[in-house]
Amino acid sequence: MKGIVTKSTGSWYTVRAEDGQYYDCRIKGKFRIKGIVSTNPIAVGDNVLFEKEQGQETAIITELFERDNYIIRKATNLSHQSHILAANLDLAMLVVTLAQPRTSLGFIDRFLVTTEAYQVPAILVFNKFDIYSVEEIEIMRELESLYTKLGYYCLEVSALRGHNMYQLASLLQNKISVFSGHSGVGKSTLINYLIPNIALKTSEISDFSAKGVHTTTFAEMFELPEGGFIIDTPGIKELGLVDIGEKEISRYFPEMLAKLPKCKFNNCQHINEPGCAVITAIEQGEIALSRYESYLGMVLGEDNRK
Ligand code: GDP
Ligand code: ZN
Numbered sequence: 001m002k003g004i005v006t007k008s009t010g011s012w013y014t015v016r017a018e019d020g021q022y023y024d025c026r027i028k029g030k031f032r033i034k035g036i037v038s039t040n041p042i043a044v045g046d047n048v049l050f051e052k053e054q055g056q057e058t059a060i061i062t063e064l065f066e067r068d069n070y071i072i073r074k075a076t077n078l079s080h081q082s083h084i085l086a087a088n089l090d091l092a093m094l095v096v097t098l099a100q101p102r103t104s105l106g107f108i109d110r111f112l113v114t115t116e117a118y119q120v121p122a123i124l125v126f127n128k129f130d131i132y133s134v135e136e137i138e139i140m141r142e143l144e145s146l147y148t149k150l151g152y153y154c155l156e157v158s159a160l161r162g163h164n165m166y167q168l169a170s171l172l173q174n175k176i177s178v179f180s181g182h183s184g185v186g187k188s189t190l191i192n193y194l195i196p197n198i199a200l201k202t203s204e205i206s207d208f209s210a211k212g213v214h215t216t217t218f219a220e221m222f223e224l225p226e227g228g229f230i231i232d233t234p235g236i237k238e239l240g241l242v243d244i245g246e247k248e249i250s251r252y253f254p255e256m257l258a259k260l261p262k263c264k265f266n267n268c269q270h271i272n273e274p275g276c277a278v279i280t281a282i283e284q285g286e287i288a289l290s291r292y293e294s295y296l297g298m299v300l301g302e303d304n305r306k
Helices: 105-118 134-149 165-172 187-194 246-252 254-262 277-283 289-300
Strands: 002-008 013-017 022-027 047-052 059-064 070-074 082-087 091-096 122-126 153-156 176-180 219-223 229-232
Touching: 013 059, 022 047, 070 105, 082 219, 091 105, 091 165, 105 122, 105 134, 105 246, 105 289, 122 134, 134 153, 153 165, 165 187, 176 187, 187 229, 246 254, 246 289, 254 277, 277 289
Parallel strands: 022 059, 091 122, 091 176, 122 153, 176 229
Antiparallel strands: 002 013, 002 047, 002 219, 013 022, 047 059, 070 082, 219 229
């Protein structure tokens, strides 16, 4: 039977068959993917073949289909092994807020570089629309204009008021998506709204009342009522720049990549090289200074050290 892995605990996997039935599965044999040394052979989102075990309720995963994409993180700082967080993602939603808390531009750009590198389309979801001041709305609109021009779809929502949630739901329909963003931006509230019976813990609920309800300890994805899945995986909330070398980073800024052919040097890093078309574009207001500053932060900044 064919199915998709919806949960992984390390040794057991939950697989959703095409008919909507769920099965507890184990692995048999080796699942090596070229080029990756990973601590987990199979991840949430993987498409697999599996067979029911004779006389038992459980099943065995026998084959793993090629992945469209996957996101990984280093298993530990010292090891060369990686941990695959999720596979076959259709969308990465970055939940952004202008207040309570305010998401920094550096954080947004770092996330977008990561999703570009993983080849996962990214959408910016501006949440908490209901509490913004006039000034904050103005800033939000400027950001939307900036990021829309770069090719990232932007959506203003309020999880609390249900504003634009229908649009959000239709973007997610029949897709495998992940929600990232700082703690407190409203990811759990949004997901609870989209999947009413899921009862994700939000920051407001006290530990006591949330006991026995869902807590994220392993990778898992949840079915949307209208079809599709949302992945809820620890470590996915703030995607890092795993395995992206400094020299490569500018390739994941679409506006810089577009200028590269016009730079004097074909390996221009757009920092202090003569004849740099990116620097000219910034001077002419064609490339946003904020994006360039984020770029410099990633290339030169402390936080890029692995
Ligand atoms: P998470 O850490 O990203 O999962 O954030 P939570 O979903 O736990 O939300 C953090 C806080 O923000 C909670 O107190 C929510 O009630 C609140 N919150 C979430 N969405 C909205 C919204 O659209 N408007 C307002 N005003 N508050 C919200
Ligand atoms: Zn250049």
